[in-house]
Amino acid sequence: MIVEEAERKRIIAARNKALALVLLGFVVLFFAITIAKRSGHSAAETKAALEGTTAGAGSVAH
Amino acid sequence: MQVPHLIPDRAPADWRDFFALTKPRVMTLVIFTGLCGLLAAPGHINPVLGFATILCIALGAGGAAALNQWWEADIDAGMKRTAKRPLPSGKMSREAARDFGIALSGFSVVTMGLAASWLCAAILLVSIIYYAVVYTVWLKPRTPQNIVIGGGAGAFPPVIGWVAVTGDITWMPVILFLIIFMWTPPHFWALALFVKTDYAKVGIPMLPVVAGEKATRRQIMAYSLLLLPLTLFPMFIPVAQGGTGRIYGVAALVLSGLFLALAVRVGLRVRAGDDDRMKPEKQLFGYSVLYLFALFAALVVDRWLLMAGGAT
Known part of the structure; x- marks a missing residue:
């Protein structure tokens, strides 16, 4: 199959833009995860709350 | 130029x-x-x-x-x-x-x-x-x-x-796992019944290809029959551990009952010939997708209402 270079460049440019957006999304996601982890409400905290202990709460604060 | x-x-x-x-x-x-x-x-x-x-x-x-x-x-x-x-x-x-x-x-x-x-x-x-x-x-x-x-x-x-x-990992997630596990065979075999020739062509031993349509239809009925009581299990789990109430129970009974009815229709059916359009099989496949969405939605609604009512 013969592909025009212009078409090839267009596809690659669109792919690069999509990849850049995905990477940016992941940066934002990891930033948000870090903030959320520091503020608690993790599974470990829930488990500790259900068991009536506070053992899990400290582990997410670090 | x-x-x-x-x-x-x-x-x-x-x-x-x-x-x-x-x-x-x-x-x-x-x-x-x-x-x-x-x-x-x-x-x-x-x-x-x-x-x-x-x-x-x-x-x-x-x-x-x-x-x-x-x-x-x-x-x-x-x-x-x-x-x-x-x-x-x-x-x-x-x-x-x-x-x-x-x-x-x-x-x-x-x-x-x-x-x-x-x-x-x-x-x-x-x-x-x-x-x-x-x-x-x-x-x-x-x-x-x-x-x-x-x-x-x-x-x-x-x-x-x-x-x-x-x-x-407690009983409730295990039950949810088993519901999807038991739902998958009738869901997929309903599809396999009307794309049987495709699988046969590429040599994939799907049940309708290897065991025949009659055996597949029987197994669709059997799994659907097992699925119905299984979907009611969440009602017997304590609410504090994630169990459900009556709203989910009624929804599960109605949805699974209809699933079983469609499965029985497919199970007892004999294909009319090569030009059979397989409408009941297609209906069962389409409904099976809707069924899982509706069943899990009912689970969430029931749990939320229980929690809002302070049952937990």
Whole structure:
């Protein structure tokens, strides 16, 4: 199959833009995860709350 | 006059081809059941961590789907239903699909570990290996019971969602797993009945191809019969441990009853001939998708009403 270079460049440019957006999304996601982890409400905290202990709460604060 | 420069190569894969590789339609059900597991579980989760958990479930499912298509590119090319996928249609190289699948799977597992818990990450990893290796590579080309055992791969998302909130594997997530596990054979065999010739052509030993239509129809009925009581089990779990109330019970009874009725209609039917349009089989397949959505939605609504009423 013969592909025009212009078409090839267009596809690659669109792919690069999509990849850049995905990477940016992941940066934002990891930033948000870090903030959320520091503020608690993790599974470990829930488990500790259900068991009536506070053992899990400290582990997410670090 | 400017002459366009021509390169004797195929067009590079578009981002849409990579997206198609993740089987987005199948992913919808995976995301929904995972989300329902997360929303119905007793406890709280930070919305960001909840979102990250569901995203990781979706990425893991997408990665497993890409690896499945990488392995089955030749089989897909021989089937009408799958011939237009990115690999068999020549839009993408097999290596690109493989690398994409591995990267997506690896990323989803690590992110799940960091965002939710390493137990969730382990379950996600097991589900990816279960689908991409145990089902795709080992079971599917070897045994007509492939979908029975392999169906477990699609049953993990609600377990992951639940464990992300509670941190524990208790009876409720196990029941949710078993519901999807038991739902998968009748759902898939209803489809296999009307695409039987496709599977036969590429040598995949699906039950209708190997054991025949009559045996398949009987097994559809049997699994649907087992599914009905199983969907009522959540009512017998204490509410504090994630059990449900009457709203879910009524919904499960009605939805599963209709599922069984459609399955019995398919089970007792004999194909009219080669030009049979297989309407009851198509209806059962279509309803089975709607059924799982409705059943899990009822679970969440019931749990929320119980929690709002202070039952927990």
